[in-house]
Amino acid sequence: MSATYALNPKVSLAxxxxxxxxxxxxxxxxxxxxxxxxxxxxxxxxxxxxxxxAQTLASRHTLPATRARDDVAALLASLCSADLLREGR
Incomplete structure (x- = not known):
């Protein structure tokens, strides 16, 4: 089963x-x-x-699937390392 993600409760989004x-x-x-x-x-x-x-990103912006996967992975890593996004259960 794949992970789900949630904003850290200490993070506000505007x-x-x-x-x-x-x-x-x-x-x-x-x-x-x-x-x-x-x-x-x-x-x-x-x-x-x-x-x-990544599939949503690729279809919305007409990107190659590999580029979309790389972009999502990079953003996900950045958000998690900054403690903005957390893996849920």
Missing amino acids: ETDDGAVLLHERTGRYWQLNATGLLVLRSLTSGDSPEQA
Whole structure:
């Protein structure tokens, strides 16, 4: 079974005209996502696997599947290492 993801409870998300801003309330650090990053984040936090998020990204932006998978993996790694996104059970 694949992992599910959720925002860290200490993270606030505010959508903007061109994506979103994430605030980690414990560290006070802000992170900005463009519209594509927000698309991937929403996909992952709605229960999609990284592979499903990559398929959505590839079809929405006419990208090769390998590029979409790499982009989703890179964003996922960044969000998790910054403690913005956590793997759920």
